[in-house]
Amino acid sequence: MTIGIFDSTSRRRELMAELCAKKADVFCWAGNAVPHRWDKISGNEDNLKKDEPLPHMGLMLVHGNDADAFDAALISPPCVVWYGGHRGDWRDYPKLLHRGRGDGGKIFEVQEDAAITLTERDVTDLIAYAGAIARRESPTKPRCLLPPPDPSVLNAIAILCQGFVAAGVSAGKIPVGDELVSLIGWNRLQAVAMARLSGRLSDLWPEVNRVKWWRRSLGVSKDSGEGHDDERYRRLLVRLVAALLTSTEASKKLPVKPDQSIEDKTTDELETALKTLSYSTEIVTLVERLKATGTEQVGVERIRKALNQVTTLLSKQ
């Protein structure tokens, strides 16, 4: 396959070309209609010879800032992927933007606020994906085209777990020497801050140890306040999957077709997939507790396991 790169910023275009050239022939457009061949050996862009025909591009990678200059009709690739993003240093490029919408013949949505690092493996996946689209198949979206990770639910769980620990130690239900206490940094707080917070946190302990409180705090309670709402619970699982989906393991466990989204998955599908992910089992067990009835308690050990896992996951994002 031949890959085209359309990007008016030369350093970024060269980085992208160098990466893609490990897997395919590459042609570059510097944000205008003139293509250049990428020479794999010299790492330079060469002019095309006079009257040399331009090969068919099986895949075009186009930077979002060059959307106005890019004329898909002129090159007519079967698959166009937009990339871009302004996070961090340009040396972190190439990064890829996600989210294919509709079939691969259509232009992908530009998501300026989310980027992941593109790897050789991703280029291989994209080539296979573009090839399948050209053959009019319905391939599974590669990892790099899935929605960007949304850590909000992991952040919320991490915060609630830390609040639980702080309330527990303030109420004397978790020993000061417990590793949970040092994990959250409670013992590093200044004495003034600790004194200001601990009395009020202690009062919260009976509440935060109840499943009912967690259900309400994570937004899955029924309007009546009793029990969980099925659809709200399913949406929580969707968010949890969204936080994990860009990992290779998660994208394999929950395949998404070009015209599908994670939002379409059922509770069973989501729970089954999440339970098989080695790095989220404890979080899922905590979330499943939200379906408990009666006046059940969450328990320190459940929180310990979930907090350890969520801390590990967030540290990798």
Place this chain on the structure above:
Amino acid sequence: MTMIEQPDWQRRRSDFNHQWLKNRLLSALDTAGHVIRGRVHGTGYLQELIEVDVPEWKERRDDLGALLRDFEVQMSPRQMFNFPPLANLEPTARELFSELMHELWLVRHPVAEWVEGAKTAGSDVNEHYERLIKIAPLDAKGQVRPEFATEFEQFRSACRALSKAIEKFPNRILVT
């Protein structure tokens, strides 16, 4: 439940550091460096650099000041309590957990160090800027003045250091 938006602070940092400082100013300074070392002809470029690109610092230094002032508020985990699901916590827990998370954030991460580091780097850029703009780049024969070349390198080096200092800030709200 909706996803928390990318904090406005991150967009402003990106505008300053990625879009302006690196992609425009440092890129222009790198080109000027080639001119000064004689690798590329175009001494007219230096005049334009001094008249157009470098003076932008005067406007941008205020943006930097505001960015550093706002960091502790806008990138604190307290912000998480403005979005679902934590925005829906009952008021007592919301207020208390919000305060707790901010205090824990301050002891877990070198927040003051990040801000001071960037402030110092910004002051260095400013100091070298004030010196640089007082030196004409070319002498009567159209040659680059040695004192300009020296001050130019110091200004460029200070800009790079500032960029590195801004990169040290986290790119997301840290909750653990």
